[in-house]
Amino acid sequence: MRKVLGAVAAVMLLGCGGGARTDGAAQAVDGLELKQASGAVSGRFAQAGTEAQFSSKQVEEGVYRIEVRQNGMTLTGLVDTANGVMSLDGFGEETGQDTQMLDGDREVLSGLYAALNAQLPAGDAAAPEAKFLRRAVSLWSQHPSSVELQRTVMGEEGRGYTMLCSYAKCNGSWTGTCNGYYNWYSYAKHDCQHGGFDYTGNQQIAQLGDHFSCSGDEYYMSNGAFVCGEPDHWSRPKVIGICFGRCGGGCGGDTQYTLDATNHDGCVRNGHALASAYCDDQFTSASDDEMFAGNCY
Numbered sequence: 001m002r003k004v005l006g007a008v009a010a011v012m013l014l015g016c017g018g019g020a021r022t023d024g025a026a027q028a029v030d031g032l033e034l035k036q037a038s039g040a041v042s043g044r045f046a047q048a049g050t051e052a053q054f055s056s057k058q059v060e061e062g063v064y065r066i067e068v069r070q071n072g073m074t075l076t077g078l079v080d081t082a083n084g085v086m087s088l089d090g091f092g093e094e095t096g097q098d099t100q101m102l103d104g105d106r107e108v109l110s111g112l113y114a115a116l117n118a119q120l121p122a123g124d125a126a127a128p129e130a131k132f133l134r135r136a137v138s139l140w141s142q143h144p145s146s147v148e149l150q151r152t153v154m155g156e157e158g159r160g161y162t163m164l165c166s167y168a169k170c171n172g173s174w175t176g177t178c179n180g181y182y183n184w185y186s187y188a189k190h191d192c193q194h195g196g197f198d199y200t201g202n203q204q205i206a207q208l209g210d211h212f213s214c215s216g217d218e219y220y221m222s223n224g225a226f227v228c229g230e231p232d233h234w235s236r237p238k239v240i241g242i243c244f245g246r247c248g249g250g251c252g253g254d255t256q257y258t259l260d261a262t263n264h265d266g267c268v269r270n271g272h273a274l275a276s277a278y279c280d281d282q283f284t285s286a287s288d289d290e291m292f293a294g295n296c297y
Helices: 103-119 128-141 259-268 277-292
Strands: 031-037 040-047 050-060 063-070 073-080 085-092 151-154 185-189 203-207 219-222 225-228 238-240
Touching (some): 040 128, 073 128, 085 128, 185 259, 203 259
Parallel strands (some): 203 238
Antiparallel strands (some): 031 040, 040 050, 063 073, 185 203, 219 225
């Protein structure tokens, strides 16, 4: 759904680095501690002196309760996989009042998401409670400040979301170089201050999938050659890289390629910041894709 925040590009897992911090009092060791049991996963994540505690457990068949506590905020989710419904909420721990997601919150959640990706099995190999925790954390890590945390997300293939798995391949492969054999998807679209969905400057022709990256960015076609970077509201440029169209940050733990996620990528990678209000409608449209769409491979 978006590009990964640069501030969390280097995530240290517990045992791989980091050490105790001392700012008058001992701080938690940076990294991820993960505990898994039958039907439940829990743990903590510390990053630069900030700690997040999380849990996900099956409360009845196909229903999972998720909680993340960080930066004085509690985030909760109840996922009903059979009916494709998720209830989300977020509030201040001390007051119990509604709150909003800010840059510091997203930074910690992005770090937690990256750490979960590194430690959990990819895709459907992860236990369901762990997979839905990872997806919920990814969704919260992209949550714009201007979108309410309390909301209901409903997803159903063919109505709520549209899969684009076939466009994620090039040269016959899900990953690796395309060798000139591209499978362009026309078009990644958004609306903003520049115009509506039909404005060509708000459209990109994308090669979806895990193909290419350059310095943490993508490639775009300029004068017949690929250039590293992101074009800003060009007229239908060809773009490729960083798992364009994939739900979640960058190339995350799941492999869902959908229409709404492609449009969200087309907004935040086209002259807008991750939490830009201009991309709010693309974010909310892609939320059910993130939680309920199946993996392409």
